[in-house]
Amino acid sequence: xxxxxxxxxxxxxxxxxxxxxxxxxxxxxxxxxxxxxxxxxxxxxxxxxxxxxxxxxxxxxxxxxxxxxxxxxxxxxxxxxxxxxxxxxxxxxxxxxxxxxxxxxxxxxxxxxxxxxxxxxxxxxxxxxxxxxxxxxxxxxxxxxxxxxxxxxxxxxxxxxxxxxxxxxxxxxxxxxxxxxxxxxxxxxxxxxxxxxxxxxxxxxxxxxxxxxxxxxxxxxxxxxxxxxxxxxxxxxxxxxxxxxxxxxxxxxxxxxxxxxxxxxxxxxxxxxxxxxxxxxxxxxxxxxxxxxxxxxxxxxxxxxxxxxxxxxxxxxxxxxxxxxxxxxxxxxxxxxxxxxxxxxxxxxxxxxxxxxxxxxxxxxxxxxxxxxxxxxxxxxxxxx
Amino acid sequence: xxxxxxxxxxxxxxxxxxxxxxxxxxxxxxxxxxxxxxxxxxxxxxxxxxxxxxxxxxxxxxxxxxxxxxxxxxxxxxxxxxxxxxxxxxxxxxxxxxxxxxxxxxxxxxxxxxxxxxxxxxxxxxxxxxxxxxxxxxxxxxxxxxxxxxxxxxxxxxxxxxxxxxxxxxxxxxxxxxxxxxxxxxxxxxxxxxxxxxxxxxxxxxxxxxxxxxxxxxxxxxxxxxxxxxxxxxxxxxxxxxxxxxxxxxxxxxxxxxxxxxxxxxxxxxxxxxxxxxxxxxxxxxxxxxxxxxxxxxxxxxxxxxxxxxxxxxxxxxxxxxxxxxxxxxxxxxxxxxxxxxxxxxxxxxxxxxxxxxxxxxxxxxxxxxxxxxxxxxxxxxxxxxxxxxxxxxxxxxxxxxxxxxxxxxxxxxxxxxxxxxxxxxxxxxxxxxxxxxxxxxxxxxxxxxxxxxxxxxxxxxxxxxxxxxxxxxxxxxxxxxxxxxxxxxxxxxxxxxxxxxxxxxxxxxxxxxxxxxxxxx
Numbered sequence: 001x002x003x004x005x006x007x008x009x010x011x012x013x014x015x016x017x018x019x020x021x022x023x024x025x026x027x028x029x030x031x032x033x034x035x036x037x038x039x040x041x042x043x044x045x046x047x048x049x050x051x052x053x054x055x056x057x058x059x060x061x062x063x064x065x066x067x068x069x070x071x072x073x074x075x076x077x078x079x080x081x082x083x084x085x086x087x088x089x090x091x092x093x094x095x096x097x098x099x100x101x102x103x104x105x106x107x108x109x110x111x112x113x114x115x116x117x118x119x120x121x122x123x124x125x126x127x128x129x130x131x132x133x134x135x136x137x138x139x140x141x142x143x144x145x146x147x148x149x150x151x152x153x154x155x156x157x158x159x160x161x162x163x164x165x166x167x168x169x170x171x172x173x174x175x176x177x178x179x180x181x182x183x184x185x186x187x188x189x190x191x192x193x194x195x196x197x198x199x200x201x202x203x204x205x206x207x208x209x210x211x212x213x214x215x216x217x218x219x220x221x222x223x224x225x226x227x228x229x230x231x232x233x234x235x236x237x238x239x240x241x242x243x244x245x246x247x248x249x250x251x252x253x254x255x256x257x258x259x260x261x262x263x264x265x266x267x268x269x270x271x272x273x274x275x276x277x278x279x280x281x282x283x284x285x286x287x288x289x290x291x292x293x294x295x296x297x298x299x300x301x302x303x304x305x306x307x308x309x310x311x312x313x314x315x316x317x318x319x320x321x322x323x324x325x326x327x328x329x330x331x332x333x334x335x336x337x338x339x340x341x342x343x344x345x346x347x348x349x350x351x352x353x354x355x356x357x358x359x360x361x362x363x364x365x366x367x368x369x370x371x372x373x374x375x376x377x378x379x380x381x382x383x384x385x
Numbered sequence: 386x387x388x389x390x391x392x393x394x395x396x397x398x399x400x401x402x403x404x405x406x407x408x409x410x411x412x413x414x415x416x417x418x419x420x421x422x423x424x425x426x427x428x429x430x431x432x433x434x435x436x437x438x439x440x441x442x443x444x445x446x447x448x449x450x451x452x453x454x455x456x457x458x459x460x461x462x463x464x465x466x467x468x469x470x471x472x473x474x475x476x477x478x479x480x481x482x483x484x485x486x487x488x489x490x491x492x493x494x495x496x497x498x499x500x501x502x503x504x505x506x507x508x509x510x511x512x513x514x515x516x517x518x519x520x521x522x523x524x525x526x527x528x529x530x531x532x533x534x535x536x537x538x539x540x541x542x543x544x545x546x547x548x549x550x551x552x553x554x555x556x557x558x559x560x561x562x563x564x565x566x567x568x569x570x571x572x573x574x575x576x577x578x579x580x581x582x583x584x585x586x587x588x589x590x591x592x593x594x595x596x597x598x599x600x601x602x603x604x605x606x607x608x609x610x611x612x613x614x615x616x617x618x619x620x621x622x623x624x625x626x627x628x629x630x631x632x633x634x635x636x637x638x639x640x641x642x643x644x645x646x647x648x649x650x651x652x653x654x655x656x657x658x659x660x661x662x663x664x665x666x667x668x669x670x671x672x673x674x675x676x677x678x679x680x681x682x683x684x685x686x687x688x689x690x691x692x693x694x695x696x697x698x699x700x701x702x703x704x705x706x707x708x709x710x711x712x713x714x715x716x717x718x719x720x721x722x723x724x725x726x727x728x729x730x731x732x733x734x735x736x737x738x739x740x741x742x743x744x745x746x747x748x749x750x751x752x753x754x755x756x757x758x759x760x761x762x763x764x765x766x767x768x769x770x771x772x773x774x775x776x777x778x779x780x781x782x783x784x785x786x787x788x789x790x791x792x793x794x795x796x797x798x799x800x801x802x803x804x805x806x807x808x809x810x811x812x813x814x815x816x817x818x819x820x821x822x823x824x825x826x827x828x829x830x831x832x833x834x835x836x837x838x839x840x841x842x843x844x845x846x847x848x849x850x851x852x853x854x855x856x857x858x859x860x861x862x863x864x865x866x867x868x869x870x871x872x873x874x875x876x877x878x879x880x881x882x883x884x885x886x887x888x889x890x891x892x893x894x895x896x897x898x899x900x901x902x903x904x905x906x907x
Contacts (some may be wrong), residue, residue: 076707149887156891161641161706165841166887172838173880180876291838295714302711335722342715346708347701 018310019223026057026216031209047205051280052324054212056317058276061215061222063300063316064309065269068226070298071306072235073262074242075159078294079167082174083142083267085289087274089178090141092191092284093125094134095202099195111193112186122184131198138275139268146267147260154256154263159245168291175290190285197279208280215276219313222269226309229265238262296338302345305352315352429459436466436481437474444477451481452513460485483509491521491534497742500530507537507565515541529745536563543569548586552593559597562604562748570594570601608749613867619756621863622763626818627836628843628855629770630811636849637787637807639706640699643714645840646833647721648812651690652683652819653828654724657734659683673737680820687816692809699808700801717833724830734823755824762821766814771852783807839866846886848896857897862886 030053033045045053062084069075096110105114109121127133149170153163181187200207229235240248241255248255278284287293296319304315319341326334349356428450435447451459460482467478483505490502503521506514515538522534535557542554543566555573558566574594577587631645642648656679663675698716702709736755743753774780785793786803794800822832839862847858862882869878890896 074707076710152887152891156894158890158894161635161639161710162845162890162894164707164710165641165838165845166883166890169838169842169883169886173883176876176879295711298711332722332726335718339715339718339722342718343698343712346712346715347698350708 019220022310023216023220027213027220031213034209047208050212051208053317054208054215054280055277056320057212057215057219058273058280059297059300059320060313060316061219061276062270062273062297063304063312064219064222064226065266065273066297067301067306067309067312068229068238068269069262069266070301071308071312072230072242073238073259075259075263076164076298077167077263077266078164078291078298079170079174080266080270080297081171081289081291081294083146083270084274084277084293084297085174085178085284085286086142086145087138087271088278088284088288089185089191089274090128090134090138090271091275091278092194093128093185094131095194095197095279096186096191097125097129098197099193102195103193110186110191112181112189113184116181116184116187118184125184135275139271142267142271142274143264146264150260150263154259157256168294171289171291171294175286178286178289186285188286190283190287191278192283192285194279194282202279202282211276211280215280218272218276222272223309223313225265226269229262230309234258234261299338299342299345301352302350303341303352305354305356308352308354311352311354314354318353433459433462433466436478437470444474448477448481452484452511460489480509480511484511484514488514488517491517496527496530499525499527500533503530503534503537504565507533507540510541510544512541512545514538532561532748536561536565539563540566540569543573548590551590555590555593555597559593559600562601564601564605564749567598567601567605570598574598605749608747611747611750613871614864615750615752615756617864617867618760618860619863620867621860622760623818623822624836624840624843624863625856625859626763626766626821627815627840628847628859629766629852630814630818631840632844632847632849632852632855633770633774633814634808634811635844637783638699638703638804640703640808641706641710641713641841642699642808642811643710643837644694644717644720645713645812645815646835646837647717648687648690648815648833649819649822649836650720650724650830650832652687652816653734653823653832654728654819655679655683655686655816656820656823657728657732657828660734673739676737676740680817683816683820684813685816687819688809688813690816691812692805694812695805695808700805703804721830721834728828728830731827731829733827736824740824759821759824762817766817767852767856770814774852842882842886844896846889846896848893848898851898854896854898 030045030050033043034047034050037044039046062080066077066080069077099110101108103109103111103114105111107114109118113121128137153166158166177183178185178190179188185191194202196202197207200210202208230238237248237253237255237258240253241258245255274284297316300316300319301312302315303319304313305311322337323334326337345352351359432447432450435443436451438444438447451463463478463482463485467475467482470478487502487505487509490498491506493499493502499521503518506518518534518538518541522531522538525531525534539554539557539561540563542550543558545551545554551573555570558570571594574591577591577594627645627649630648631642634640634642634645656676659679659682660675663672663678694713694716698712699709702712740755740758743751744757745751772780774783782793782798782803785796785798786800790800793803819832826832840859843855843858843862846862847854847856865882865885866875866878869881873881
């Protein structure tokens with residue numbers, strides 16, 4: 001795959017300007033458009049739209065992490081839904097406990113525990129009364145879990161397709177476990193019906209606006225972190241691992257440690273995304289952390305353009321936007337669209353939308369050359385193995 | 386209430402006891418003298434009339450008489466009576482009908498009917514049925530039906546008042562290893578141990594009961610173990626049929642086909658459509674053979690799907706396994722949704738009658754024919770693949786490409802064709818697996834999803850390029866699944882298997898069996 005040039009430093013030039021432009025419009029213009037114009041103005045951004053957009057931006061944080069591991073390091077993880085879920089459930093558990101006696105049954109226990117006839121709060125729920133513990137857990141739990149899982153996987157040099165399958169099995173297992181009632185995590189219905197966070201009502205548009213701003217700031221921080229990593233010496237080793245792991249190994253580096261590092265960072269970002277997602281959406285269920293959601297996350301990155309951080313973030317927002325439009329107006333068509341997107345992205349524009357735009361920009365000739373290369377590409381027997 | 390009730394009840398009890406005691410005698414007499422000795426019709430008719438009587442004594446006497454002397458010919462008139470009567474009369478008639486009907490069924494032509502009649506009689510708890518069962522057992526040719534009849538008779542005897550009968554029945558049930566008797570025996574044991582003072586008889590009953598319980602439980606643990614092993618093998622054989630195709634394609638082309646489960650679904654729907662077609666266009670007596678036709682058909686249809694998939698998607702992605710994984714997953718999403726739109730959510734296939742039922746190999750161990758058929762089919766597939774891969778010219782080429790693609794191409798093997806046909810063959814195997822799966826489950830769009838992760842685990846654990854790895858891994862994973870299920874539950878069993886596979890890959894990163902090569906990347 002040495003002929004793939006995306007993700008190198010030269011390509012990142014110009015991203016700085018885009019970053020500040022997008023950052024400014026997200027952080028300042030969007031909330032202003034929400035507050036200032038009257039509801040009838042065409043410039044007005046409704047509370048609902050702002051909230052929905054906040055959700056997409058939370059997904060974008062996850063996409064950044066996933067891009068770090070897949071786009072830059074070439075490791076396909078199909079289990080990022082699990083890390084997302086760990087972060088989401090950690091914050092969800094805290095929000096569940098802050099409902100207090102406002103719940104349907106008026107008990108201090110979460111409603112689903114009352115249904116399941118759990119009399120006492122399970123021990124692992126107790127620390128989640130603390131907001132800061134929950135936030136820390138939302139980041140550290142996925143980190144720790146990824147560290148253990150990654151250590152075992154990379155130590156024995158599980159890679160490529162094998163790693164993808166193992167992480168997919170992980171997603172399936174996590175989905176199965178979170179679905180159980182006896183794990184006291186809400187079963188199939190998940191955690192929902194949240195009322196407040198740190199005393200702010202979640203139903204209040206102001207709170208949601210605050211969460212939106214928080215999400216934008218986190219996204220910016222996550223972007224800067226990822227950019228710092230990819231531009232550092234470590235980042236170059238990561239790209240080298242993607243292009244030829246053997247050569248990295250023979251040059252005296254230990255690819256396993258680098259892979260573990262990037263896996264853990266990306267899991268932490270997924271956890272952060274989950275933590276920001278829950279208060280904005282108001283529900284987290286096992287259906288959001290299973291095999292299919294984990295795969296969808298990969299497709300966000302692929303659509304946007306892997307190996308470019310901006311592309312990954314744009315892909316997450318774009319695909320989810322399309323999803324919310326299509327699932328509300330043509331629910332039957334969404335799986336066709338998603339499946340077609342998988343196939344098209346891989347077959348027709350493997351460099352994603354950003355790569356495509358760049359090619360169009362640099363003239364049609366390059367694009368034609370690229371098409372030709374695809375059509376005549378021979379199977380590379382050695383790379384198969 | 387009727388002031389004479391206590392008196393009437395005693396009367397009824399007397400009639401009943403007389404009936405029960407004299408039954409053996411009467412029925413032999415009846416058998417010897419034939420229809421001539423049948424009670425005068427007027428008695429039965431009177432009893433039938435008395436059934437609807439308000440007088441309880443009269444009613445109970447009639448019930449007793451009918452049970453004692455009636456036969457299946459009375460059933461229509463009884464049913465008619467029941468449908469017109471009020472609740473108390475219906476309640477009175479119900480046991481008469483049940484007893485007579487099951488008694489008639491004891492001499493049925495069909496072994497299953499005889500067997501279920503015996504079970505029912507045992508459950509009804511009327512001592513009147515003991516001699517019927519014993520007589521039927523003496524005539525019974527089928528070993529397992531005879532077993533059921535004897536078991537039912539002993540169960541009825543266990544409820545008797547006489548301690549000696551009880552002890553004999555308990556001992557006999559222990560000898561029969563009757564699983565059904567376990568609750569009653571336990572009740573008997575606790576009943577006879579209740580109270581501070583026990584008579585010698587009670588102690589003897591308790592001894593017999595506990596001896597029988599122990600015998601039955603030891604046997605049950607053995608038969609349970611055998612059934613677990615059988616279930617494990619049965620699950621393994623399905624996994625094996627799915628993984629064989631996956632492993633061959635992965636070994637040859639490095640392609641992970643996420644749509645493999647959906648090719649299985651295609652096979653299942655091909656079976657379903659064949660069935661519907663047989664039902665619509667062919668005479669009913671040919672219907673049972675639809676399954677024979679559907680096996681090659683589902684293989685073919687899935688293979689064609691595979692060929693199409695290879696030509697349109699996969700051939701552009703050789704050498705890029707991760708991209709193939711994503712693209713084929715997209716294909717699988719489209720196929721699932723298309724099936725959902727076209728066929729609806731849930732359909733099922735009626736298993737052909739020659740595959741329904743099962744074989745009882747020993748007490749408590751029952752092997753359904755459809756599971757046995759699937760095991761046999763997957764064994765046949767393994768043999769077929771072995772012959773094809775290792776004993777034929779085509780297989781030689783496939784193996785050559787698998788080991789060194791460039792060298793194979795240099796020697797004139799059309800590697801692209803080998804790829805395409807191998808992929809089609811692997812897809813066909815998935816279709817066949819789907820066809821087999823219709824025997825034990827519903828046909829639904831999400832069918833393949835249930836097995837896909839497991840079969841990927843099989844491929845990863847088994848390693849690439851060796852048939853033996855796939856077989857051992859699917860036996861291992863399928864067996865472990867069923868082994869862990871009783872103690873951990875299905876969910877935690879699966880999680881544990883994932884952990885075990887990860888730990889196993891620590892020792893052998895590329896699976897159980899691998900082809901030795903000279904590449905650094907392996």
